[in-house]
Amino acid sequence: MEKTVNQKAWFLVLPVLVLVAFSAVIPLMTVVNYSVQDTFGNNQFFWAGLEWFKEMLRDDRMWDALGRQLMFSGIILLIQIPLGVFIALNMPKSGFWVSFCLVVMSLPLLIPWNVVGTIWQIFGRVDIGLLGHTLAAIGVDYNYTSDPFAAWVTIIVMDVWHWTSLVALLAYAGLKSIPDAYYQAAKIDQASRWAVFRYIELPKMMGVLMIAILLRFMDSFMIYTEPFVVTGGGPGSTTTMLSIDLVKMALGQFDLGPAAAFSIMYFLTILLISWVFYTVMTNLEKREG
Amino acid sequence: MEWMAWTWPTAIFFMVIASLLITFTILAIKFPETPRVGVLRIETTRGDRLFITLLGSAFINLAWLGLADMAQWWALVICAVYAVLVFRYV
């Protein structure tokens, strides 16, 4: 649609601007202020310069959390994107079963995140959970509270359970937009199933898949509630993601300075990644016209 | 405002950012922006280049803090060079 230039449109955006400035800009400024100061309780602040940044950057704690976080997000993307596309390709074509699948698949997406944690906390327990009990019965040594590997498997399976449907729903929406004529042309050319996927379905899905990757990467990058409920960041700190570590530092120990420095670096990373994705997405849209 | 724990250096920092934004807004009114495609092969306007400069400068400063032991002013020198490059070629 052709848009007209109208500077008065600013007045329509003003309420959003004020509200988001209040809930985003003021807190961020505060974080910047805290990050250069030291505090000994009761709102007494002392100038610390860039010491906190230096300390955080040269301390392994943040880098370890970042490493775990990147590994988690990477595994999540590697599993969820192909699996989601695969599920979308297997969706029923029409009728009652489409609605049925859509409804059941959406269900995990709408469950409060702490309840997702609770569900898997219970489900994986060896004494009372179906999964843990079954695994124990067939002789698998599985205990997510003491074994780091089991804890990782649990939170990854939990996230796959929670969010794969989102990728599938997006991919399905992309598939539905392909006109029938494309498939008929492919049939006339006797294209293989793989060729149809590679040259018709995948290119048409690129736009929505970009959004799916963006959303899944971002949301897994700031994941807090689900692993916090299941493992609490443990055993040890093996499942302590960036957000969990930050909350521990900021609200658990109330280390305002280091936590603020951590927050700023975390936010800058998010900003960079968002910008890269946004630029790629808008350029894709432009190319498609 | 007390809880925000303002200090002069951070206040000056935000004033610099704000004045940059205001300057670029005025520039955009006086000399309307025309997008161009640079070395990154993406369309950028003057405002985009400012954003790239600021975000990049933040990371340059962090890298300097983490890796180098010399004064932070040197990082700002690198940022200035980086800014010129961004505005010239991106």
Next chain:
Amino acid sequence: MTDASITAPKARALPKVKSSTIVMGLYLLFLMLPIYWLLNMSFKTNTEIVSTFTLWPTNPTLDNYRTILTDPAWYTGYINSLIYVVMNTVISLAVALPAAYAFSRYHFMGDKHLFFWLLTNRMAPPAVFALPFFQLYSSVGLFDTHIAVALAHCLFNVPLAVWILEGFMRGVPKEIDETAYIDGYSFGRFFAKIFMPLIASGIGVAAFFCFMFSWVELLLSRTLTTVDAKPIAAIMTRTQGAAGIDWGVLAAAGILTIVPGALVIYFVRNYIAKGFALGRV
């Protein structure tokens, strides 16, 4: 994952069943099992949960639900959550509607940067904002109130609502606006009488997603409340860790938090993808 490679040969052995049906069947089973297990436990007594392992409740009981619905410590959590969630939905939609209209219809200075800035707020980790929010709302005396949580959730819900609504509004041809203005409608009257009914489904979807994202959030709502506005999610997590967890009640509480989503899911089924994708599908 591995399901696929296992099912493919099986499908050839049973020619009557399509392989896609098997894939979908297994996937839906994988989705439903954990939820079923929670439902199953919510109908059991604690003795049955701990002492025996049964696939369905042998003596179904509604005691767990009765506990929650009669004990104020539990049910006020639901009321608190509902209050701030509704507040947040109303605020988000009220400010997002005009903004989304502006983004969908006009070019103005800095529009692209503003739109991107909104996106970054949707992507920003709540963990970064938890501490400053705590300080901010404490200093203005709003700590432990519903409005504090509602405003805090605006951080991600306002951008979400703007993006979703903009996605729907782009689909409404601009000629409608122009004809209305020629007919002498003022902007306000046009917006309320003509435009809003046209994007009614979009408003519904945006409201649903604001409701949902505020309802599922834990970190901010837990940080900003202690007693008076404590949400159900915080009550659930604080119960854990204490010696002797009441699994049955916890399961029932979990089931009750799923109910609001499950009730309306059918009506928004075709828009789920659009809503989660910020209106970009």
